[in-house]
Amino acid sequence: MADLKTNYMGIQLDNPLVVSSSGITGRVKGIVRCAEAGAGAVVLKSMFEELIRADSKGLDEALVSSGSGHPEIYDYLGADIGMQLGPLPYLEFIEKVRKKVTLPVIASINCVTPRWWVPYARKIESAGADALELNISHFPGENEEDSKHIEAGYVEIVREVTSQVSIPVAVKIGFYFTSLMNVMQDLVAAGAKALVLFNRYHAIDVDLESKRLVSAVKFSSSGEQNLPLRWVGLASKRLDCDIAASTGIHDAESVVKMLMVGANVVQVCSVLYRKGPKYLEELRQGVSSWLDGAGYNSVDEIRGLALKNTESELALLTRLQYVMALEEATSLYKY
Numbered sequence: 001m002a003d004l005k006t007n008y009m010g011i012q013l014d015n016p017l018v019v020s021s022s023g024i025t026g027r028v029k030g031i032v033r034c035a036e037a038g039a040g041a042v043v044l045k046s047m048f049e050e051l052i053r054a055d056s057k058g059l060d061e062a063l064v065s066s067g068s069g070h071p072e073i074y075d076y077l078g079a080d081i082g083m084q085l086g087p088l089p090y091l092e093f094i095e096k097v098r099k100k101v102t103l104p105v106i107a108s109i110n111c112v113t114p115r116w117w118v119p120y121a122r123k124i125e126s127a128g129a130d131a132l133e134l135n136i137s138h139f140p141g142e143n144e145e146d147s148k149h150i151e152a153g154y155v156e157i158v159r160e161v162t163s164q165v166s167i168p169v170a171v172k173i174g175f176y177f178t179s180l181m182n183v184m185q186d187l188v189a190a191g192a193k194a195l196v197l198f199n200r201y202h203a204i205d206v207d208l209e210s211k212r213l214v215s216a217v218k219f220s221s222s223g224e225q226n227l228p229l230r231w232v233g234l235a236s237k238r239l240d241c242d243i244a245a246s247t248g249i250h251d252a253e254s255v256v257k258m259l260m261v262g263a264n265v266v267q268v269c270s271v272l273y274r275k276g277p278k279y280l281e282e283l284r285q286g287v288s289s290w291l292d293g294a295g296y297n298s299v300d301e302i303r304g305l306a307l308k309n310t311e312s313e314l315a316l317l318t319r320l321q322y323v324m325a326l327e328e329a330t331s332l333y334k335y
């Protein structure tokens with residue numbers, strides 16, 4: 001049977017199947033199920049600064065009012081005490097998970113204000129996470145904000161965090177960048193050990209009944225894998241870091257394809273919501289059978305295999321308008 005062992009950011013995984021950050025990994029029970037079904041690693045649900053801030057408001061207000069005759073008490077304890085204590089439940093969660101499972105545990109944070117990334121990352125490291133995923137997301141929707149400024153913000157977060165923690169740090173991004181390769185290169189130079197390509201953000205739709213904006217479907221479809229596949233291919237070829245493929249990976253064939261374009265691991269989420277964590281067994285079995293059937297002894301043997309013919313593969317990956325394919329499609333048009 002083929003060897004599925006995989007190295008991701010210097011951590012040894014039993015196989016390349018990583019459960020993405022999500023509600024499934026936000027509960028100990030969900031993580032235990034994933035571990036039992038043979039996940040290679042889990043990324044915990046993100047700790048969101050936004051949620052901590054909402055919860056911490058009450059604590060700060062209570063402190064101010066309880067020390068109303070003595071404002072110095074509040075000063076002594078420090079403003080933003082709620083923000084400092086806010087991560088405690090997440091840290092306890094990491095400790096609980098650590099005691100329940102032996103597989104690698106990657107924590108995840110998403111902050112809104114630059115100042116909290118580093119202190120939260122340090123707390124997470126102390127709580128025993130094996131690695132940290134920075135879920136950095138900034139919607140580029142403001143007219144005045146130029147791309148250089150936004151990109152510098154991402155890079156600064158990565159530089160600061162990686163200089164302050166010793167666990168490996170992955171950076172999970174979306175694809176809303178003008179020059180994605182350039183940004184990814186800067187993130188790696190700033191200390192990212194891996195890039196997670198890509199996050200799948202909250203989508204918006206219009207409800208024709210109410211004629212109002214609503215949240216769109218939460219889960220991905222398998223057709224969405226082609227976008228990350230292209231960028232995983234380019235990044236794995238051109239950057240000196242590990243790559244986790246994410247979005248639209250729903251079956252063993254997709255896992256094999258992502259490995260063939262150079263992914264070190266794949267992350268799965270939507271398909272586990274639909275089919276349950278036990279589906280990881282099927283995925284793992286499927287990858288193993290595919291390798292055995294095709295005569296390969298390990299996942300390492302197929303990693304990057306589809307990009308061996310560098311010149312022509314890179315030409316394909318970087319081509320936006322492929323005239324031959326467009327003409328082929330036209331020839332299929334029958335109406």
Ligand SMILES: Cc1cc2nc3c(=O)[nH]c(=O)nc-3n(C[C@H](O)[C@H](O)[C@H](O)COP(=O)(O)O)c2cc1C
Nearest residue numbers: 020021022023046135199200220247248268269270
């Ligand atoms: C219900 C739900 C919760 C999620 N929560 C998080 C989260 O806390 N942090 C994060 O980085 N990504 C989160 N994601 C995004 C997933 O980790 C993943 O990147 C995305 O769903 C694309 O992968 P998929 O096509 O396998 O679903 C969430 C996705 C879903 C559907």
